[in-house]
Structures are given as structure tokens and as C-alpha cells.
Amino acid sequence: MTAPLQDQTILITGATSGIGRITARELARKGAQVVIVGRNPEKTQSVTSEIQRNTGNPRVAMLIGDLSDLSEVRRIATEFRQRFDRLSVLINNAGAVFFAHRTSADGFEMTLALNHLSPFLLTNLLLDRLEASAPARIVTVSSMAHWSVRINPDNLSGKRFYWGWRAYAQSKLMNILFTRELARRVGKGVTANCLHPGFVATNFGKSNGGIFRPLWSLFELAAISPEQGAQTSIYLASAPEVAAATGQYFVNCHPHPSSPESYDDETARRLWETSLKFTGLA
Numbered sequence: 629m630t631a632p633l634q635d636q637t638i639l640i641t642g643a644t645s646g647i648g649r650i651t652a653r654e655l656a657r658k659g660a661q662v663v664i665v666g667r668n669p670e671k672t673q674s675v676t677s678e679i680q681r682n683t684g685n686p687r688v689a690m691l692i693g694d695l696s697d698l699s700e701v702r703r704i705a706t707e708f709r710q711r712f713d714r715l716s717v718l719i720n721n722a723g724a725v726f727f728a729h730r731t732s733a734d735g736f737e738m739t740l741a742l743n744h745l746s747p748f749l750l751t752n753l754l755l756d757r758l759e760a761s762a763p764a765r766i767v768t769v770s771s772m773a774h775w776s777v778r779i780n781p782d783n784l785s786g787k788r789f790y791w792g793w794r795a796y797a798q799s800k801l802m803n804i805l806f807t808r809e810l811a812r813r814v815g816k817g818v819t820a821n822c823l824h825p826g827f828v829a830t831n832f833g834k835s836n837g838g839i840f841r842p843l844w845s846l847f848e849l850a851a852i853s854p855e856q857g858a859q860t861s862i863y864l865a866s867a868p869e870v871a872a873a874t875g876q877y878f879v880n881c882h883p884h885p886s887s888p889e890s891y892d893d894e895t896a897r898r899l900w901e902t903s904l905k906f907t908g909l910a
Contacts, residue, residue, distance in 0.1 A: 633660035633866055637714045637761075641665040641695060641750070642722025644675045647769070647825050650858035651719060652688070653679045655865060661687040663712065665704060665722070667694050695722050696742040697733040698749055698907055705753035715757040717865045720747035720768040723799070727792035736906065739792070740784060743799035748806055749907040755814065762817025763871060766810065767864045770822040770877065774801035775887045781898035784906070802899060804877055804886050809896040811875030819874035821864050824884070828857030 638655050642648040643664035656662045656679050664679075666672030669692050676690045691707055693700040708715070723743045732741035747768055758764040777797040807822040814820055863881040864870055877886040889895065904910035 633658040633716075636716035637661045637663065637712055638717040638719065638865060639663045639665070639708060639715060639754070640719040640721055641747070644668070644671050647828055647854050647858040647861060648719075648721040649675060650854045651721065651861045651865070653683060654858065654862050655717075656680075656685045656688050657683040658866060659685065660716075660866075661689070661712075663689045663691060663708065665691045665693065665695065667692070694733075695746040695750075696738060698741070698745065699733070701746050701749045702753065705750055708754065709757060714761040715754055715764065716761050717765045717767065718751060718754060718758060719861060719865060720751065720766070720803075721861065722746065723769060725792055725796040729790040729792075737790075737795060739795040739799050740802075743796070744802040744806065745903060745907055747803070748903045749909070751810065752907075752909055755818075758818050759815040762815070764818045765865060765871075766807075766814070766818065766820040767861055768803050768807050768820070768822040769825060769861060770803035770807075771797070771800040772824045772879070773797040774804055774890060777801055778889050779805075779895065779899070781895055781902045784899075784902055801887065801890060804890040805892075805896040805899050806903070807877070808875050808890070808893075809900045813900075819870075819872065821870070821873060821876050821878060823860045823864060823878040825857040825860060826852045826880075828852055828854055 633655060638660045640648055640652050643652040644666040652662050652664050664676060672690045672692055676688050679688045680686055691704050693704040695701055726738050730738035732738050736745060751766060774797055777794060779798050779801055804822050807820050810820040860878050860881050864878060876883045878884060
């Protein structure tokens with residue numbers, strides 16, 4: 629086990645499968661104290677033990693909660709603050725696509741709740757801990773899917789025909805707008821970046837069942853491995869050469885242009901204000 633990150637504490641959501649699991653494992657292999665967030669206690673414990681065993685790093689801990697429920701996000705943030713004094717890197721990795729309309733415990737459309745409101749709230753609740761631990765980094769997993777959509781920050785929960793892929797793509801655009809606005813607002817010594825991991829062969833999307841499961845399996849024939857998909861997250865969390873990079877969108881470990889809509893500062897500001905209200909921070 630190499631240990632260039634031995635003094636760092638890293639929190640990563642959605643770390644029990646896919647690229648989150650690989651990201652957590654490789655950062656633990658580099659010597660960091662890694663805290664993973666999962667929804668299922670048994671699975672999260674199994675992954676925690678597996679990472680400890682495979683990396684030789686005993687400093688892997690877990691937090692349990694449903695990130696689509698804002699009260700659970702608050703509880704996770706409180707528990708983290710009680711158990712850990714520092715936070716060097718926050719990786720907002722959890723996300724999903726829902727092809728059928730679902731509503732969160734707080735009454736929001738599920739994609740909006742899990743993919744945007746959850747990382748927005750968790751990041752803001754832990755922002756002072758990140759600033760106190762500076763230099764620190766915030767990494768949010770977005771997607772190239774954001775290119776296909778626009779958003780109206782004043783009507784995020786407006787009633788409309790529901791199309792799961794559109795809802796997902798809009799949430800990924802929100803991730804980028806959130807990152808850019810966060811980079812403008814965060815204290816000195818804390819960076820915020822986001823990324824497209826590539827189209828990765830994981831269980832992502834398969835939980836929708838029905839006709840979508842075989843279709844998703846067909847799409848995965850062109851997908852990259854979770855190990856490949858995790859590389860940009862690992863890079864942004866640990867590479868010295870991006871220690872000062874902030875407000876950027878990365879693909880394959882390189883800065884990359886995002887959609888024209890993602891550079892709209894006024895939309896980013898309005899999204900931030902709406903998100904404050906939705907999460908009870910305003």
C-alpha cells in the first residue's frame with residue numbers, strides 16, 4: 629500500500645458498487661482514511677471489509693443512509709462531524725436514473741432529489757469542515773448526458789410529461805452548474821470540480837426492470853469498465869497537478885468544454901437560490 633494520502637480523510641457517496649466502489653478502494657490503497665456512504669447496511673459493511681482486506685488499509689469506515697431523503701442527508705452529515713475531525717475530499721458520486729416517475733420522501737421527483745439536492749445539501753452541511761481542513765477538494769460526478777438539455781431553475785419541480793432520461797440529463801447539468809457556482813462561493817483553499825466518467829458497465833439503470841433492463845444490457849456492450857470509469861474521480865481527488873484547479877469539468881482526466889448552458893452564470897445563481905429553499909438552507 630502506497631500512502632501519499634495518509635493524512636487525508638475522504639468521504640464518498642454511492643461507494644458500494646460501480647465506479648464509487650473502485651474509487652473508494654483505490655484511494656484507500658493510496659493510504660487515505662476513506663468513509664463510504666451506502667444505503668444497505670449489510671452490503672456497505674461487506675464492501676468496507678473487502679476494501680480493508682484488499683488494500684491492507686484498516687482506516688475504511690462507513691455511514692448508512694438513504695441519500696434521496698434530505699433528513700437522512702442531514703443525519704449522515706451530523707454523524708460524520710461527530711466521528712471525524714477532518715474532511716480533505718468530498719466525492720459526490722451517488723446517482724441514478726429512474727425511467728418511471730418516483731417521488732422522494734420530501735415530495736421531490738426522485739432524480740432531482742438524489743442526483744442534485746442530496747449532493748447540494750451534503751456539501752453545504754460539510755463546507756465548514758472542508759474549509760477548516762484546507763487544502764480540500766470537492767468532486768462531483770456529472771455526465772456528458774447534460775449536453776442534451778436545458779433547465780429552468782425557477783420551475784425545477786414543475787408538472788410536466790415525465791421522461792426519465794431527460795430528468796437524469798437535467799440533473800447532470802445541475803451538477804455542473806452547482807460546481808461552477810460552488811467554486812465561486814467556497815472559501816480559499818477548497819476546490820470544486822466535476823467530471824464525466826464515461827459510459828460505464830455497472831448496475832446503473834438496471835434497477836428499473838421491465839424492458840429497460842435488457843436494453844441497458846445491450847447498451848453496455850459499448851461500455852468501459854468500472855476501473856476505467858473511476859480514473860477521473862481518483863485523479864481529481866488525489867493528483868497534485870490539479871490541486872489548484874477549480875470550477876472545471878473533466879473528461880478522461882483532462883479539462884473539457886461542457887455545454888453552453890452549463891456556463892450560464894445567472895442560471896447557476898438561480899439554481900443555487902432554488903436549491904437553498906428546497907433543502908431548507910434558506
